Amino acid sequence: MDDDRRITALSEVPTEGTLLFTIRDGTELGEAILTKLDDGTVVAFRNYCQHWTDVRLDKGSGALVRNGDIVCQKHGATFGQETGYCDFGPCEGATLDKVDVEVDDDAVYLADDTFRFEHLGPSGEQDLSSGSRIDFTGT
Numbered sequence: 001m002d003d004d005r006r007i008t009a010l011s012e013v014p015t016e017g018t019l020l021f022t023i024r025d026g027t028e029l030g031e032a033i034l035t036k037l038d039d040g041t042v043v044a045f046r047n048y049c050q051h052w053t054d055v056r057l058d059k060g061s062g063a064l065v066r067n068g069d070i071v072c073q074k075h076g077a078t079f080g081q082e083t084g085y086c087d088f089g090p091c092e093g094a095t096l097d098k099v100d101v102e103v104d105d106d107a108v109y110l111a112d113d114t115f116r117f118e119h120l121g122p123s124g125e126q127d128l129s130s131g132s133r134i135d136f137t138g139t
């Protein structure tokens with residue numbers, strides 16, 4: 001595996017939470033999250049909700065993972081930790097955007113050729129969701 005694509009040690013990926021990292025798509029920076037399933041499989045998704053795509057699931061200290069679901073704390077949508085499929089909430093039926101990763105020799109690597117690995121942690125972009133926008137539910 002290419003060292004430039006090494007994200008972190010396998011042991012650093014939480015099962016009841018997520019680990020945030022920054023990726024590059026051409027000139028654009030973006031964020032993704034790693035999480036480990038109970039069977040040890042590691043999956044990754046882009047770090048935004050499917051309801052409002054400017055809302056980050058992991059704001060830097062790990063997304064809420066509860067009963068095998070990644071929970072968006074803005075309006076409570078739940079996404080299956082394995083599939084990213086939303087089975088509850090305002091974006092029910094949508095799926096988180098997956099990022100391909102691979103585990104090799106106790107490390108996790110970015111396997112998705114669309115992106116380059118930049119660094120662990122946030123991209124430095126602001127969460128745009130903290131304003132006073134009101135959606136159709138009045139929240």
Ligand code: FES
Nearest residue numbers: 049051072075077
């Ligand atoms: S922004 Fe995630 S559920 Fe509304």
